[in-house]
Each structure stands twice: as C-alpha cells, then as structure tokens.
Amino acid sequence: MSNSTRIAPASPAPQPATGPVQVRGACPHDCPDTCALLTTVEDGVATRVQGNPGHPHTGGVLCAKVSRYTERSYHPERLLQPLKRVGPKGSGQYETVGWDAALSEIAVRLQAIAARNPEAIVPYSYAGTMGQVQSESMAGRFFNRLGASLLDRTICAAAGGEGVTQTLGGKVGMRVEFFAESRLIIIWGSNSIGSNLHFWRYAQQAKRDGARLVCIDPRRSETAEKCHEHIALLPGTDAALALALMHELITHDWLDHDYIARHTLGWLSPDGGLRERALQWPPERAAEVCGVPVAQIRALARDYGQCLVSQQPAAIRLNYGMQRVRGGGNAVRAVACLPALIGAWRHRAGGVLLSSSGAFPVDRAALQRPDLLAGRQPRTVNMSTIGDDLLRESSPAFGPKIEALIVYNSNPVAVAPESGKVVRGFARDDLFTVVLEHFQTDTADYADFILPATTQLEHWDVHSAYGHTDVLLNRPAIAPLGQARPNTQIFRALAAHMGFSDDCFNDSDETLCRAAFGDQVDFQQLLERGFASLKLPDAPFAEGAFPTPSGRCEFFSDRLAAQGLDGLPNHVPNYETPGSSRDYPLAMISPPARNFLNSSFVNVKSLRDIEGEPVLEIHAQDAAARGISHGGIVTVFNQRGEYRVKASVSGRARPGVVNGLGIWWRKLGLDGTNVNQLTSQHLTDLGRGPVFYDCLVQVRAD
Numbered sequence: 001m002s003n004s005t006r007i008a009p010a011s012p013a014p015q016p017a018t019g020p021v022q023v024r025g026a027c028p029h030d031c032p033d034t035c036a037l038l039t040t041v042e043d044g045v046a047t048r049v050q051g052n053p054g055h056p057h058t059g060g061v062l063c064a065k066v067s068r069y070t071e072r073s074y075h076p077e078r079l080l081q082p083l084k085r086v087g088p089k090g091s092g093q094y095e096t097v098g099w100d101a102a103l104s105e106i107a108v109r110l111q112a113i114a115a116r117n118p119e120a121i122v123p124y125s126y127a128g129t130m131g132q133v134q135s136e137s138m139a140g141r142f143f144n145r146l147g148a149s150l151l152d153r154t155i156c157a158a159a160g161g162e163g164v165t166q167t168l169g170g171k172v173g174m175r176v177e178f179f180a181e182s183r184l185i186i187i188w189g190s191n192s193i194g195s196n197l198h199f200w201r202y203a204q205q206a207k208r209d210g211a212r213l214v215c216i217d218p219r220r221s222e223t224a225e226k227c228h229e230h231i232a233l234l235p236g237t238d239a240a241l242a243l244a245l246m247h248e249l250i251t252h253d254w255l256d257h258d259y260i261a262r263h264t265l266g267w268l269s270p271d272g273g274l275r276e277r278a279l280q281w282p283p284e285r286a287a288e289v290c291g292v293p294v295a296q297i298r299a300l301a302r303d304y305g306q307c308l309v310s311q312q313p314a315a316i317r318l319n320y321g322m323q324r325v326r327g328g329g330n331a332v333r334a335v336a337c338l339p340a341l342i343g344a345w346r347h348r349a350g351g352v353l354l355s356s357s358g359a360f361p362v363d364r365a366a367l368q369r370p371d372l373l374a375g376r377q378p379r380t381v382n383m384s385t386i387g388d389d390l391l392r393e394s395s396p397a398f399g400p401k402i403e404a405l406i407v408y409n410s411n412p413v414a415v416a417p418e419s420g421k422v423v424r425g426f427a428r429d430d431l432f433t434v435v436l437e438h439f440q441t442d443t444a445d446y447a448d449f450i451l452p453a454t455t456q457l458e459h460w461d462v463h464s465a466y467g468h469t470d471v472l473l474n475r476p477a478i479a480p481l482g483q484a485r486p487n488t489q490i491f492r493a494l495a496a497h498m499g500f501s502d503d504c505f506n507d508s509d510e511t512l513c514r515a516a517f518g519d520q521v522d523f524q525q526l527l528e529r530g531f532a533s534l535k536l537p538d539a540p541f542a543e544g545a546f547p548t549p550s551g552r553c554e555f556f557s558d559r560l561a562a563q564g565l566d567g568l569p570n571h572v573p574n575y576e577t578p579g580s581s582r583d584y585p586l587a588m589i590s591p592p593a594r595n596f597l598n599s600s601f602v603n604v605k606s607l608r609d610i611e612g613e614p615v616l617e618i619h620a621q622d623a624a625a626r627g628i629s630h631g632g633i634v635t636v637f638n639q640r641g642e643y644r645v646k647a648s649v650s651g652r653a654r655p656g657v658v659n660g661l662g663i664w665w666r667k668l669g670l671d672g673t674n675v676n677q678l679t680s681q682h683l684t685d686l687g688r689g690p691v692f693y694d695c696l697v698q699v700r701a702d
Contacts, residue, residue, distance in 0.1 A: 023477035024052065024530030027066050028134070028456045029597050030127035030156065032176075032319075032355070032467020033198045035062055036531050037069075039457055039477035046070050046457050046478050055531050057177070057468045063197050064610070065601050072455065072604050073481070077439055079452040080482025089427045092445040099483065099493070102449050107497035109432050109448075110146070113403045118147035119378050120403040124386065126155055128409030128600065129487075131461030131474065132362060132516040133509055135409055138488040138495075140368030143406075145500050147373065149399075152382040155415065157355065158687030160323035163332030164354045166557045166686070167569075169547030171358035172540065174315060174351035176468050180205040181349035183312040184303055186214045188335060189238065190319030191221035194594040196467060199317060214300060216241070217321065218589055218693075219617070219659050220652045231300065232654040233290040235587050235693045236325035236574035242334035243571060244286030245301045246278035249341050254305025256343030263544035264340050266556025266568065274337065274555040277568050289571065291578070291656070305342060313347035314339070318354040321591060325694040327572025329686025333557075334569035340553040348538040353467075358547075359534055360464035360471065361520040367512060369504055383410075384690040385681045387418045390425025408436035408453070408487055411599045413443040414665050417679040417690050420641045423666075436487060439603055442666045452484040459486040460509035462516045462526070469534045471517060473526035488512065560686075575682050576696040578656060584638050584696035586622065586658050590675045593661040602665050614669055615648040617659035618699065623649045626699055633670070633702040636660065638695070641677040644670040644702065658699060 025037040036055035040048040049069040053060030082102040087093025113120050123143050129135055143150075152158075161171055179185060180202040192200040200223070207213055213227040216238070224230040233241055249255055266273050283297040290297075307314035316335060323332050336352055344350035365371075379399040381389055394401045405426075416422045426433065426446035435447035444450050458481065461474040480486070485493075488509050495505045507515070514523050525532045541553070548554045561567035578587040595611040596602050616636055618628060628634055630649040635642050636658070645660070653659050660675035668674075682691045 020047070023475055025456060025474040025477060026131075026461070026463045026472035026530070027062075028129040028131050028461065028463070028474070029066065029600060030130060031063075031597065032196045032465065033057065034130065034463050034465035034467065034470070034472060035066065035198070036472055037062075037066070041477050044478060046073060049457075052530060054529070055470070057198050057470060059198070059201070061197070061201070064595060065597055065607060068604055068606055069457065071606060072438075072601065073457050075439070075603065077603065078481065079437055079439060079450060080484055081452060082483065083450040085448050089429065089446045090423070092440060094450065102451065103493055103497045106434055106449055107494060110404060111498060113432070114146060117400045119149045120400040121146065121148040122381050122402050122405050123148060123151050124383060124405055124407045124412055125151065125409040126153055126383065127598075129456065129461065131463050132367060133461045133512045134459060134487045137367040137512045138491040138505070139408065141372060141504055142491040142495050142500070144368065144370055144372035145495065145502060146498070147376050147378055149378050150380040152380050152688060154382055154384050154687060154689045157320050157323070158689035159328035159684035160318070160320050160332045160354055160687070162687035163323065163329040164336050165358075166560055167333050167336040167554055169554075171355040171466070172547065173353035173356065174348070174540070175536065175538065176353060176356070177202060178349040178538070179203055179315050179317065181313060182206050182315040183211050184214070184307050184314040185211055186216065186300075186304070186314075186316045187223060187227065188216045188316055188318050189322030190317060191217070191219075191223045191591060191594075192317065192319070193222040193226070195592065196317075196319065199467060203317075212303060214303070218654060218657050219591055220654070221591070222594065229296075231292055231296050233292050234578045235589050235657065236327060236577070237290040237571070238322045238331040239327055239334040239569060239571040240281060240286045240289040241292075241297065242331070242338060243278050243281035244283045244297050245304060245338065246274070246341065247281050248283065248298060248301030249305050250275060250278060252302075252305055254308050255341055256308055259340060259343035259346065263541070263546070263552050265550045265552040265554045269556065274568055277570065281571075304338070307344070307350075308342040313349035314342065314344050315350055316352040318352060321589075321693065323684065324690065324692040326575045326682065326685060326691055328684045328689065328691070330566075330569045330572050337553065337555050337569060345539065345541040351541065355466040356469050357464060357466040359469050359536060361517055362464055363515060363518050366515045366518065372502065372504070382683070382688055383412070384417060384683065384688070386412055386416050387421030387425055388681055390428065390431065391421060402431065404432040406434045407443055407447070411441045411443045413446060414441065414599045414674060415663055415676065417676055417692060418640055418681045419666065419674065419676040421681070436490060441599065445667070451490055452482065453490070454480045454484045454486045458484065460513055462513040469536055470531045471521050471526065471534070472531045473513065572685050574694040575680070575691060576694055578696070581696050584698050585656075586697050586699060587656060588636070588658050588660055588678065588695045588697045589693040590660045590662045590679065592663065596663065599663045599665060602663075602668065614645050614664045614674065615661055616645045616699065617648045617650045617653040617661070619651075619653040619655045619657075620649050621655045622653075622658070622699070623647065626701060628699065628701045634699050635702055636678060636697050636699050638678050638697045640680060641673070643673050643675055643677045658697065
C-alpha cells in the first residue's frame with residue numbers, strides 16, 4: 001500500500017478525501033472463498049479492486065473475475081434507471097420511467113393479485129449476492145408481510161447440503177487452512193483452480209511439502225491436470241466409488257476401530273450396517289459402474305488406508321459438482337462417511353469439507369422476520385422446477401396459478417433447468433414480472449419492469465462464507481451510480497407503496513448488518529478490520545461431538561429412515577444412466593466456464609474475450625465416430641431440446657461424456673439458447689435439488 005493511500009474510516013458512506021482511499025469490502029459472489037476486498041477510490045470513482053493482504057485466507061489474491069470488478073460496475077450497459085416494457089415479452093424493448101411511477105404501478109398490480117390470493121405472487125432469488133443483507137433481509141420481510149409463496153432455494157447445493165447434514169449434523173467440516181498440512185488430499189467434484197482458488201493455494205502448499213493430490217471428476221479440468229492423479233469416473237457414480245473404497249478399507253483392515261466404536265452410528269447392525277453395505281461393492285463392481293480401471297480404485301483405497309497406518313492426515317475437499325445427479329445426496333453421504341473409518345478426524349488436517357456455512361451463527365429470524373407471516377403457512381415453490389410451475393394452472397395440489405414473479409439476485413431464464421419451458425413460462429402475457437438487476441439479462445428481457453440495483457461497491461452488506469470461517473463486512477466504496485438502489489432500499493420503498501407501515505421496514509442497512517450475527521460477532525472488529533474469525537476448535541471432531549442427534553457421525557440416519565428412505569448411503573443410479581439409451585448415447589455435464597461465475601460476468605468484455613465463445617468439449621473418439629472436427633458447429637440434442645454450439649475436440653472430455661461449459665446467456669448463443677435447453681427438471685434423492693449433470697444427449701455435426 002503506498003503512503004499516499006489511506007484506509008477509509010468506518011462511516012455510513014464514503015467521504016471525500018484529498019488523495020486515494022481504500023475501502024474494505026467483501027466479494028459477494030457464489031464462491032467458497034468469500035474474499036476480503038480493498039477498493040481504491042479517487043474523487044468518488046473506484047479505480048481498482050484488489051484482495052486485502054491483511055486477510056489470511058485472501059492473502060491479497062483475487063480471481064481474474066473479481067479483479068475486474070470495476071469493469072463490471074462501470075460497464076456501459078449497466079442499468080441505471082427504472083425501465084418499463086413497451087414491446088412484446090422477450091423483445092427487450094423498454095422505456096425509462098421514474099422510480100415513484102414504477103413502484104406505484106408495481107404496487108397496484110401486486111395488491112390486485114394479493115387480494116385474490118397472495119400465494120399467486122412468487123419471489124425468485126438465489127446467490128447473485130451471498131450477503132446476508134442484500135439477499136433475503138428486507139426482501140424476506142416484504143414477502144412474509146405480503147403472505148407470498150415461499151421459495152425452496154435448491155438450485156445449487158441442496159442435495160449435498162442435505163447429505164452432509166444427515167451424516168455430520170450440518171454444513172460443517174475441517175477448517176480449510178489446515179489442508180496445507182495434509183499428506184493426502186482428494187479433490188472430489190471440484191475444479192478448485194476455477195471455483196475455489198484459495199483452497200488451491202493451501203493444496204499447492206501441501207503438494208510442495210510432499211502431499212499427494214488426487215482429483216475425482218468426469219472432466220480433466222485445470223485442477224485435475226495439476227494433481228498427481230485424475231480419476232475420470234462417469235457422472236453420477238461417485239457413491240459407487242466411495243463404497244468400493246470402504247470395501248477395500250474393510251478387507252485390508254485399514255480401519256480405526258476405536259474411532260468407529262466410540263464416534264459413529266450404524267457401522268454394524270442386525271439388519272445390516274454400513275459395513276455390510278460396503279462389502280457388496282468390490283472394486284470390480286464399482287469399476288464397471290464408474291467406468292474406471294479397477295487398479296485406480298485399489299490404489300486410491302491403499303493411499304487412503306495407509307494414512308491410518310502411518311498416522312498421517314488425509315483430507316477430502318468436496319464440492320457441488322458430484323451432487324447434481326439423481327443420487328447426489330447419497331453420494332455426498334457416502335463420501336462424508338470415509339474420514340470416520342480411518343479416524344482422519346483425529347488430525348486437524350484430516351477429515352472432509354463440503355461447506356463451512358453451518359458454523360456461522362446467522363440470525364435469519366432477525367433479518368427476515370418470519371413472524372410477519374402472522375400464522376400463515378404459504379405454499380413453497382421449488383426454484384428448480386420453475387419451468388413446469390410457471391405453466392401450471394391452479395389446482396388443489398399446486399395451489400393458485402403463479403400470476404406474479406419478483407426476480408432478484410438470479411437469472412432463471414439462463415440458469416434454471418429445461419430452459420425451453422422456463423422461457424415459455426416467462427413469456428406468458430398474463431404473468432406480471434419484476435426484475436431487480438445490474439444488466440439486461442435473459443430474464444430481464446421478459447420483465448414488465450426492470451429496477452436498477454447497486455453492485456457490491458455501492459452498498460452495505462455482511463457476509464458469512466462456505467469455504468472458510470471468517471465473517472466479512474462490506475462497506476460502500478462509492479455512491480450508487482445513476483438511479484441504482486440497493487435491494488434493501490427497493491423493497492423498503494415497495495413496502496411503503498403497498499401500505500406496509502411496520503417499523504421493521506425502517507431498519508437501515510447498517511442496522512441489518514449488525515443484526516445478522518447479533519452479539520455472536522464483534523461488529524466493531526468488522527468495522528476496524530473488515531473481517532472477524534469465528535472461534536472454533538482446530539480439530540472439531542477429534543473426540544466425536546458431531547452436531548447430529550446422536551452426537552456421532554451417522555452412517556445410518558434415523559431421520560431418513562423415518563421418512564421411509566434408506567438410512568444408509570447407497571449408489572442411486574442416474575435417471576439417465578450413461579450407456580442406457582441408443583438414441584442419446586452420450587452423458588453430458590455442464591461445469592462452469594472458468595472465467596464466469598454462473599451467469600455473472602458473462603457480459604464483462606475482458607473476461608468474455610478470454611473465454612471466447614460457448615463450446616462443447618468432446619473426446620476425439622466420440623468426435624471421429626460422428627464426423628465432428630475441432631471448431632465445427634454441432635447440434636447437441638435430446639428429448640427436451642436442441643443446442644447449437646462450437647465443438648472443442650479435447651482431452652478434457654473422457655470418452656462417452658461431453659462437457660457443455662456454462663452458463664452463457666442464451667442471447668449470446670448461436671440460436672439464442674444455452675446448455676440448459678437440454679437439462680431436466682428431475683430432482684435429487686435428497687434436498688429436492690436439480691440434476692444438471694444427469695443428462696443424456698446425442699451430438700451431430702452441422
């Protein structure tokens with residue numbers, strides 16, 4: 001930091017300064033890293049966004065996406081005033097309108113619908129910002145007071161979150177910084193270089209110190225090619241692999257019998273515990289299901305088991321790719337059982353981490369005020385089935401037809417599965433749609449009103465994380481551009497236009513930041529440093545004490561059994577099993593493009609220039625069989641639709657699996673579609689999540 005640059009003091013808004021100032025903040029995007037930011041401001045203009053070197057996890061390092069955040073905030077296509085639709089839905093034709101006129105008309109429309117049935121109004125949001133304040137605080141209060149339908153926010157992590165909760169008791173695990181001390185690191189279902197950069201820094205430190213890194217992923221990602229070994233299993237077969245690893249641990253007695261006896265539940269049972277289940281999965285069986293060599297399974301089991309023998313820590317970094325299939329919840333359950341078998345939890349550098357979000361004491365009731373429902377119990381709409389739900393009529397089972405949709409922090413026309421149906425739903429002339437946005441996205445093209453929202457540089461927020469255990473505060477670095485308003489301010493104003501006079505709608509954003517964690521986090525420390533670390537043990541489950549009902553790692557879940565589900569983890573085959581269809585012989589996964597984050601950053605020119613254009617990665621063997629050449633245009637299709645895209649004949653794809661990198665805006669595709677034209681609205685075994693990677697297709701050269 002130069003001597004001419006000073007850190008701005010804690011204040012409700014940026015103050016004028018004689019020279020550059022640096023304002024502490026936090027990255028808002030859907031990434032485990034939740035980086036601490038420093039934004040340099042000169043004469044009221046943000047000139048640079050960089051990582052805060054004072055934050056241990058960030059270490060001054062940002063991904064390529066967020067390091068270009070000023071390009072996003074000052075983008076020439078940024079929405080800076082309210083817009084009202086004047087052309088057909090989907091045409092993107094709008095005229096400017098004043099805030100008061102827009103909110104007045106929106107309120108009138110919503111009041112008329114609410115008078116018939118407020119559940120006909122549906123909020124739709126996800127992780128456009130991960131902040132506790134600009135996501136669901138004032139918005140939650142508004143929709144609870146209105147009595148609107150609730151939203152089941154399942155589109156990313158529901159199956160995995162449920163799986164790890166049923167096994168470990170919550171979204172908890174080892175602390176990410178201790179991966180640096182691990183001797184074996186299994187990266188399972190994650191392209192960490194692109195989606196978890198700071199974990200990768202710890203993994204690289206461990207690698208330099210002699211640790212072995214293994215990546216399990218159908219795609220030969222940037223991460224896989226930098227690990228010692230890559231296991232390229234078929235999509236949806238992770239549980240089979242995990243059970244085969246257990247089989248080998250049992251048959252070679254690479255088991256911590258003391259830890260199993262004292263700190264687990266369901267290993268042995270008169271009706272058959274996890275031990276008996278695992279013995280049904282010899283490596284030969286799993287190899288056939290997973291499409292990998294038997295020797296790879298045996299070698300990985302040996303490496304994992306030998307960590308017990310040598311008393312060295314073994315760690316598993318799970319991410320959400322593996323749970324986007326029918327059996328995703330069971331797959332996460334199976335993998336989450338592995339550390340207890342070898343007593344890996346005894347070491348602070350051993351265990352498993354999917355998400356750390358369960359460690360944060362967020363007071364969601366204080367933020368969202370469910371008491372405003374006043375005893376009402378609205379229906380819940382699953383965001384992953386919005387395509388079907390927008391096309392449903394009223395019925396006793398479903399409830400009222402959806403008449404209004406308020407979209408914020410999401411771009412469902414691009415990101416929701418089976419997007420052909422999503423588009424048809426959004427195109428309904430009788431659907432009233434309001435979108436809060438930074439840009440005119442695919443979804444915004446179908447809005448009746450578009451309301452301009454602030455970016456992270458322009459508002460207050462406070463953040464938990466799901467890849468580390470620090471709370472971060474975001475202070476506004478610059479004043480809102482144009483007429484943009486924070487989500488909180490928009491919902492406050494809309495509440496006022498609806499006649500809601502409850503005092504809670506007067507809470508300021510700073511008040512909401514303070515309420516998010518109550519007295520569980522030192523807010524003064526957040527103001528002074530920008531972050532505060534949760535006080536947690538180094539090795540949380542060294543002596544058991546799992547936050548499950550039994551206090552043990554639950555191989556068998558009584559809670560699942562009570563729902564009529566299998567209490568033990570098992571391999572649950574895909575809805576669309578690889579190799580099961582002559583018409584659609586290829587499995588397709590749709591991992592994120594490295595330079596985008598879901599559908600965010602797609603319109604940032606410097607990042608799109610790096611990414612190039614939408615592509616489908618296909619193995620040379622599959623390409624040759626179809627007469628497909630590198631760079632040629634292909635049509636990817638199944639019973640749900642077609643998607644035209646450029647082919648990349650690449651070693652990143654394994655035989656039998658194609659990779660449709662996402663999530664490009666539909667309007668940037670060759671035919672105005674993207675990869676979600678092909679994905680289905682089936683739901684996962686646990687958590688009611690989407691199955692983006694459970695998808696069979698065929699590909700033909702155009």
